[in-house]
Amino acid sequence: MCLTDAAGKPVPWKISRRLAAGQLTKQSSNLHDSRRMPINGVLVVDKPAVWTSHDVVARMRRMTGERSIGHLGTLDPMATGVLPLVLGRMTRLCQFYSSAEKAYEGTIQLGWATDTYDADGEPSGSPQEAHVTLEELTALTTSFVGHIQQVPPPFSAKKIKGLPAYKLARKGQEVELKPVEVEVKQFSVLGMEDDLVRFQTRVSSGSYVRSLAHELGQRLGCGAHLASLRRTAAAEFSIEQSHTLEAIAETAAQGRLDELMVHPRCVLPAIPSVTADNEAIGRIRHGRTVNLPEMSQSPWVKVFAGQAELICLASRVAGTLFHPKVVLL
Secondary structure, three states, X not given: OOOEOOOOOEOOHHHHHHHHHHHOOOOHHHOOHHHHOOOOEEEEEEEOOOOXXXXXXXXXXXXXXXXXXXXXXXXXXXXXXXXXXXXXXXXXXXXXXXXXXXXXEEEEEEOOOEXXXXXXXXXXXXXXXXXXXXXXXXXXXXXXXXXXXXXXOOOOOOEEOOEEHHHHHHOOOOOOOOOEEEEEEEEEEEEEXXXXXXXEEEEOOXXXXXXXXXXXXXXXXXXXXXXXXXXXXXXXXXXXXXXXXXXXXXXXXXXXXXXXXXXXXXXXXXXXXXXXXXXXXXXXXXXXXXXXXXXXOOOEEEEEEOOOXXXXXXXXXXXXXXXXXXXXX
């Protein structure tokens, strides 16, 4: 997404981000009255380029009137794709997604590195030719797969003595970040045209795809940076479940936002579900343990009232006795 001024010239990134974030904020007065009602659920947004993850959350708050909204994993402004949002009481589920796996596809530009490790940054040196075949590149990316020590980009939210690294980097101060162990589960080359490499990757939480691109350039000796990035999955949420902000705005204005929500029984699929009777619901409401004989082998269980109302996540205390740990009533 590239915004231009009246003369057709590109708008600087910081200004274009504000303009893009404002493009979808002019219709708030046309919202359906349902915005005043509590909204609980999970909504997968297809984040547009230029927007920050915080921009998307702020837009959703204005769009729905729901103040309690969070996301399940930051996307850089240049990146697009899957940004799962949790609304209302469902924000209490964030703790279960702290180590969620992410999947991406994108392009890496060979020939020069940048200070941010992506296309938004300034070149770190003169362009160089990349003398590498597709077969050599495939073998090299495969060597990244597994548990590796990865140095985060200097322009990142990693803290140095309590300050985000990017704040120091923007001031021109030297940034030294320690390597962090991450897991690269897949790093595959899909093709190469001139010096632009198309790839797919699956990584653990805390991984930086920008750092993968940067280190690839270091190993090749020609430099490289992340040219584009699209998140295709985060935890159980996929790009097929995502919705554009325009589609969400239109649906919300018609009072049909619940139609776009992920069904609660599809959330945290590794945890089994059980439907509670009225007696169990009453005990859960008061934080008391419940007996769930059919779940005797499960450490956690999702408890529903009916088919679609998730009322709590309960942990097994002993045998068939479960204690409601995260109550959504």
